[in-house]
Amino acid sequence: MADPESVYSSFVSSLSIKMALSVVATGDDDPYDWRFRRVRDFGFKSHLLGQLRLQFPDANLRDLDRGFVDEAIIPTYSRCLQVGRPTLELVRTKVLGVRIGYERLLLPQKCEGRPNWCISLVEGRFFIPPSKEAKTDMTDDNIIQLLIEGQTTKEIAEDLHLSPRTIEHRIDKLKGRFEAKNLVHLVAKLVATQIGHRERENP
Numbered sequence: 001m002a003d004p005e006s007v008y009s010s011f012v013s014s015l016s017i018k019m020a021l022s023v024v025a026t027g028d029d030d031p032y033d034w035r036f037r038r039v040r041d042f043g044f045k046s047h048l049l050g051q052l053r054l055q056f057p058d059a060n061l062r063d064l065d066r067g068f069v070d071e072a073i074i075p076t077y078s079r080c081l082q083v084g085r086p087t088l089e090l091v092r093t094k095v096l097g098v099r100i101g102y103e104r105l106l107l108p109q110k111c112e113g114r115p116n117w118c119i120s121l122v123e124g125r126f127f128i129p130p131s132k133e134a135k136t137d138m139t140d141d142n143i144i145q146l147l148i149e150g151q152t153t154k155e156i157a158e159d160l161h162l163s164p165r166t167i168e169h170r171i172d173k174l175k176g177r178f179e180a181k182n183l184v185h186l187v188a189k190l191v192a193t194q195i196g197h198r199e200r201e202n203p
Contacts, residue, residue: 004117007107008039017043020122024061024073026081026108027116031074032062042124052095068095080106081115090125090161092138099141101125125159143170147187 004023012021020042025035037058042049061069072093080087087106094100103123109115125145139160146156153171157164171183180186 018124022120034061
């Protein structure tokens with residue numbers, strides 16, 4: 001039986017700074033006894049990301065944030081182990097009050113019977129604290145982050161698996177909330193808002 005290191009060792013060094021890799025040992029019958037182990041973290045620096053790292057050490061799932069474990073780990077990992085093949089998904093969730101979004105590829109151990117481990121390869125999409133300037137939901141937060149990254153309406157629609165018309169409607173509402181005259185003005189205000197958050201968190 002192959003170990004996870006023999007699978008990821010050939011590509012882990014070539015991951016981008018927006019990617020992270022971890023392994024969950026899944027041999028126990030009780031999912032809360034599965035053990036999370038971080039192999040490679042995101043390469044970019046962030047005060048909020050640092051806080052989350054402290055809250056998510058290498059540990060059994062029962063010792064991590066229960067809401068996140070119940071929503072974003074156990075259900076998907078269980079399905080992946082059941083079918084025994086790679087699973088790709090877009091995850092949008094909330095951890096410790098922070099909205100996070102990422103694409104995740106799960107690679108279960110290739111074996112007869114139940115896999116004893118599963119590799120998680122994650123590419124971060126957004127990582128933003130709640131906005132005090134305007135009330136936004138998780139979809140809006142996705143759109144905000146992707147606008148800041150310079151993506152077009154069509155690209156955002158593809159990333160979020162929504163129609164371009166829905167994205168345009170959401171952007172129009174964001175313009176109203178942020179009192180922006182046009183898309184360029186909106187992006188400028190969104191960037192200023194995120195800079196303001198960081199300055200308040202890192203005085």
